[in-house]
Amino acid sequence: MKVLITGGAGFIGSYLAEKYLERGDEVYIIDDLSTGSLDNIRHLQENETYKGRLFVTVDTILNREVLLELIGICDVVVHLAAAVGVQYILDNPLSSIMINIKGTEVVLELCAKFKKKVLIASTSEVYGKQTHAPFRETDDCVYGASGKFRWSYAASKLMDEFFALAYYRTMNLPVIIVRFFNTVGPRQTGRYGMVIPRFVKQCLRNEPITIYGDGTQTRAFTHVKFVASAVMKLIDSPKAIGEIINIGATEEVSIKELAERIKRLTGSQSELRFIPYDQAFGRDFEDMLRRVPSVDKLHSIVGPIPTFVLDDILQDVIGYFRSHENFA
């Protein structure tokens, strides 16, 4: 099979590319390297077994001609390219909306032209301010005012979902929409506000662990390898077509407890330092108090997938940063 991964030089994309290459597929990547990096896929490019099966184009998905050619060649498209991360969205409000809405529009239009199956990456952020747990795919989405810019990421991804469903309903385009919950693992950078790499780096340097808010907000963290397996299984499953599906783990942890666990696992001397949201992100910010998925639908479609407990995920990330002493 020939698979096009937009954003394939990114964190999740690079793991997915590796899994497809391991399986014997051909992988095409388009990435503008805005938040991704060729370092994420260098080990794949240098692997002799994958020679002649990995093709990388450094360009933006907004370049229609390039995308037209790539989608024409491939059998299936995994659309991951997006402006990602709360801090990144707040720093780049206009370009983020352009990429997340216009970029997806171009991908869907060209997939429809060639009738190619496409998986669209959405996010747990689309559930918005809901406080119950777990989130089911049929739950309401509740956002803050549009003046609070953090919601633009959720709203743009929700629009992508509507776009994809509209193509499915009107043109029978085989689309799959996945909502990723906090996905973590080696190679994720802490530059754009991702909490685990940030805490691990702070602990390894014995610097204060900076917790935004009071730390009672909870999350459930998923290993990126679980996410890559789930994506591949969904693409192979006819039952996933036209569906919205959560992908995540269900082990809920508060951010304060997460900081304490990372401190313990690294043997760090770091102190916990609490920073009010407005100091960390400015006045446009509101946080989500809980974010835990229901994965009933995922399992009903693809069956069980091996999961990772949180401590193992954390050890994996800590091991990665320890072996990369010059981490940024």
Ligand SMILES: NC(=O)c1ccc[n+]([C@@H]2O[C@H](COP(=O)([O-])OP(=O)(O)OC[C@H]3O[C@@H](n4cnc5c(N)ncnc54)[C@H](O)[C@@H]3O)[C@@H](O)[C@H]2O)c1
């Ligand atoms: N990591 C998570 O926890 C998480 C959670 C929910 C949703 N997601 C979604 O999963 C997808 C992948 O996220 P990730 O964590 O791997 O982040 P990432 O930033 O590592 O990956 C995104 C990739 O897209 C590329 N990109 C951005 N704009 C582009 C453009 N215009 N043209 C071509 N390439 C472009 C970036 O360079 C990067 O390599 C995104 O759609 C994101 O919204 C991720």
